[in-house]
Amino acid sequence: MIDSEKSDKDFGYNSISSDNDSDESSDKTDKKSTAGTLTPDELTAQGILFFIAGYDTTSAALTHTIYYLSQHPECQQKLYEELKTCDEFTYEKLVHLKYLNAVINETLRLAPSLTRIQRECVQDYKLGNTGITIPKGASIEIYPYAIHRDPEYWPNPNDFIPDRFLEPTHHPYAFIPFGGGPRLCIGQRFALNEMRMCLAKLINKYQFDLSNKTKLDYFTGSLLMSPKELLVDIKARN
């Protein structure tokens, strides 16, 4: 869906933490890595990033999916019916379940785990015919949350309507839960597989309903849309 073949230069910007500047923020005493190697600081940073980027994002997305499905029992039923048509839950089979994928996409549209993507402009860049020039050095903040709810691209933008992803016609950059360009989320495929498997197993066995304790509160002060907890009623299906 996203043209990740395009280079950042096509858009006039580079990722903030590009290879060239990655050493600037690290301890001056830390040895610079040479091509093909990582310093201990870089290894630690990558390890921490994988925990934050790889765990919290997916758990937030799964929490939101259960929340929306509890709010919309008709969508949950439709998903359950689709799952019943699948003889075994394998990655290969789940990837073809259209409604399951639509539910996940619609969840990531309404609640993109990462609300903000950052870039730094590396050269003056004219923004089409808008008359706006982004100056070199400017920090660029891209808000998937706002783009995903723009009524210009999404009719009834605040409503949970998985069907809109069955035959999607949206502009590719109107849906960017995993970012875009060369720094697109490296874990996108893994995360989607993980979510498909987890949801298939959960919805196949259990029914989730809103309870009078259901309330979505978020941890604040982070880039992540990270729910504190989700209390819902759970019934085992027969």
Ligand code: HEM
């Ligand atoms: C639903 C789950 C996930 C969402 C919504 C998500 C979203 C994102 C977004 C928006 C970015 C920034 C992309 C950009 O700057 O253009 C990103 C980067 C990244 N993600 Fe994910 N992510 C998810 C799961 C994962 C998983 C499972 C992993 C690892 C196993 C992962 C690893 C990373 C890493 C390492 C980066 C930095 C890539 C770079 O700067 O080159 N993410 N993710």
